[in-house]
Amino acid sequence: MEALFFNVDTGFLEAIVRGYKAGILTQSQYANLTQCETLEDFRTQLSATDYGNFLANEPTPLSTVTIADKATQILVDQFNYLRSNAVEPLSKFLDYITYAYMIDNVVLLITGTLHERDTHELLDRCHPLGVFDTMPALCVATNVEELYQSVLVETPLAPYFRGCLSASDLDDLNIEIIRNTVYKAYLEDFYQFCATLGSPTTDVMQRILAFEADRRTVNITINSFGTDLTKEDRAKLFPAIGRLFPEGNNALAKADDIDQVRIVCENVGEYRAFFDGSSNSGANGHGDDAGFATQLEDRFFHTEVHLNKLAFLQQFQYGVFYSYMKLKEQEIRNLTWIAECIAQDAKDRIQDFIPIF
Amino acid sequence: MSGTGARENIFATRMALTNTKLRLKGAQTGHSLLAKKRDALTTRFRAILRKVDEAKRKMGRVMQLASFSMAEVTYATGDISYLVQEQAKQATFRVKTKQENVSGVVLPTFEVDRVPGSDFNLTGLGRGGQQVLKAKEVYAKAIETLVELASLQTAFTILDEVIRATNRRVNAIEHVVMPRLENTIKYIISELDEMDREEFFRLKKVQGKKKRDNAAAEAQRLADAAERGEEPQEDEPEAEATEDLLSSKDNDVIF
Numbered sequence: 139m140e141a142l143f144f145n146v147d148t149g150f151l152e153a154i155v156r157g158y159k160a161g162i163l164t165q166s167q168y169a170n171l172t173q174c175e176t177l178e179d180f181r182t183q184l185s186a187t188d189y190g191n192f193l194a195n196e197p198t199p200l201s202t203v204t205i206a207d208k209a210t211q212i213l214v215d216q217f218n219y220l221r222s223n224a225v226e227p228l229s230k231f232l233d234y235i236t237y238a239y240m241i242d243n244v245v246l247l248i249t250g251t252l253h254e255r256d257t258h259e260l261l262d263r264c265h266p267l268g269v270f271d272t273m274p275a276l277c278v279a280t281n282v283e284e285l286y287q288s289v290l291v292e293t294p295l296a297p298y299f300r301g302c303l304s305a306s307d308l309d310d311l312n313i314e315i316i317r318n319t320v321y322k323a324y325l326e327d328f329y330q331f332c333a334t335l336g337s338p339t340t341d342v343m344q345r346i347l348a349f350e351a352d353r354r355t356v357n358i359t360i361n362s363f364g365t366d367l368t369k370e371d372r373a374k375l376f377p378a379i380g381r382l383f384p385e386g387n388n389a390l391a392k393a394d395d396i397d398q399v400r401i402v403c404e405n406v407g408e409y410r411a412f413f414d415g416s417s418n419s420g421a422n423g424h425g426d427d428a429g430f431a432t433q434l435e436d437r438f439f440h441t442e443v444h445l446n447k448l449a450f451l452q453q454f455q456y457g458v459f460y461s462y463m464k465l466k467e468q469e470i471r472n473l474t475w476i477a478e479c480i481a482q483d484a485k486d487r488i489q490d491f492i493p494i495f
Numbered sequence: 496m497s498g499t500g501a502r503e504n505i506f507a508t509r510m511a512l513t514n515t516k517l518r519l520k521g522a523q524t525g526h527s528l529l530a531k532k533r534d535a536l537t538t539r540f541r542a543i544l545r546k547v548d549e550a551k552r553k554m555g556r557v558m559q560l561a562s563f564s565m566a567e568v569t570y571a572t573g574d575i576s577y578l579v580q581e582q583a584k585q586a587t588f589r590v591k592t593k594q595e596n597v598s599g600v601v602l603p604t605f606e607v608d609r610v611p612g613s614d615f616n617l618t619g620l621g622r623g624g625q626q627v628l629k630a631k632e633v634y635a636k637a638i639e640t641l642v643e644l645a646s647l648q649t650a651f652t653i654l655d656e657v658i659r660a661t662n663r664r665v666n667a668i669e670h671v672v673m674p675r676l677e678n679t680i681k682y683i684i685s686e687l688d689e690m691d692r693e694e695f696f697r698l699k700k701v702q703g704k705k706k707r708d709n710a711a712a713e714a715q716r717l718a719d720a721a722e723r724g725e726e727p728q729e730d731e732p733e734a735e736a737t738e739d740l741l742s743s744k745d746n747d748v749i750f
Contacts, residue, residue, distance in 0.1 A: 202566075246577060246578070249577070249578060249581045249582070250577075250581070252581075253581050255581070260577070263574070263577055313578065313581075313582065314578075314618060314619075314620045314621075315620075317620075317621070318620055318621050321621060353622075354621050354622070357620070357621055357622055357624065358620055358621060360624070360625070361619065361620050361621075361624030361625065362620065367620075375620075431625040432567075432625050432626060432629070435571055435622075435623065435625065435626070471570055474566075474569060474570065475566070475570050478563075478566035478569070478570075479566075482559065482562060482563055482566065483559075484559075484563055487563070
């Protein structure tokens, strides 16, 4: 029955997004890009793709930052087009996608406010997808109390902040902990929201979000080894969703080294492969752990791309919008990586990006 | 006369000669000491030059690694620069200065002092924390190389300056001071010889004059005696003539 009426409201946008998806760089285009000697060649190669001449008006020499900025701008334009044509509940769904960026922006502004910087210059640094109407108002606040009472509660993120933080927390908690606490609340809320949309959106989205949650849990665990983050605090940052939840999360909260993380993750079939080759690292000491964690990050990226690609296999659901955004983000990261490798003459690492199609 | 080179304006006396000889000896000792110092400094200078070269090459590699690790961070987490800037409250990487003494030259050396722990160890908690840590380590290493290079480079400049000054002094002593002193000594010796000869000649002259005077006086006496028709008395002038000239005080002789 879902499929019957889906196209009335969303058929057009789904067609658009699938069209956009066809423009994602292919394996052979990547192969061409990695052959480039200079960023000028890079620009020429890119102009033959869907990016067109988006760098045409940039003065030489090109910087990798400019490339990333311009590519992001294209993505933002596409997203805004989708958003302005969307109706409920897709519009709400698209809003949820922007909340992740909003969290980053708000945290950035809070950091600025805490250190009494001129917050106006921060607005330029904010991610364009996370810009919302009342965001400039955050700059008005001069202290944290005011920020929380009058400004933050007006934003769409208010429930997340209200649920987990008080005004006094903002003053003395580490900003990264705030960010992760809020993000955890966001993920859980998004998960609940997807549940209300019904199958097949629920199926697709919950699988992606569960992975995202697990990835955060594992990352937070590994990254908090050797820091002054207590185990109780660590447990509070784990999203209460995902395949590791709840017994995996409990075990991870108590984990002391990477081997314990591996044992926990082996309980989930899909995650077992991530830790291949880590079993011998424990013997080699701590030095390998860092290298392994970097590798793990790469495998997470791979799986994320894989899951997002799977979303395109089902029709009549909203997951494609989310997946498209994520894939495009990965593509921008890939472009930045390749550009960076070309600029820094590090050809041996240039293949380390994650091809999408 | 030794008018061949510059010499000091000095009275040619035996006293001055002794003094000048002492000064020449001093200059020679000073010259050999300074030359030794110069050689020691030059050896050190060469060693530092080699190290500077090595450090510069190393820095090139390390810096490239560092900026590449930054690229990895950007790939994994995005832009973290602002967060890191804001959360850094105290310096975890400090530089201490110490002093080292190389043949009397004080060279400052810089030492790295890393304060354990950092203000942003939770950056990238949710994503890319390992890359952030790695980038931090790599950059710390890069700065260590920079500090090393800085102390080498400072030592290099200071040593260069000191070696120049020492070289100037060595050359000045070798080519100006010592020839002048030698010339002065030659001059004094030749003046003294000259004075000896003049003295001798004058004494001869005085003697000759005395002889002539005596002869004249004798002739006069003989003539006077002839006029009076007396026999000349030989005895008295004979006694006078054998008298030692130097033993009697003569008004014509000043010293």
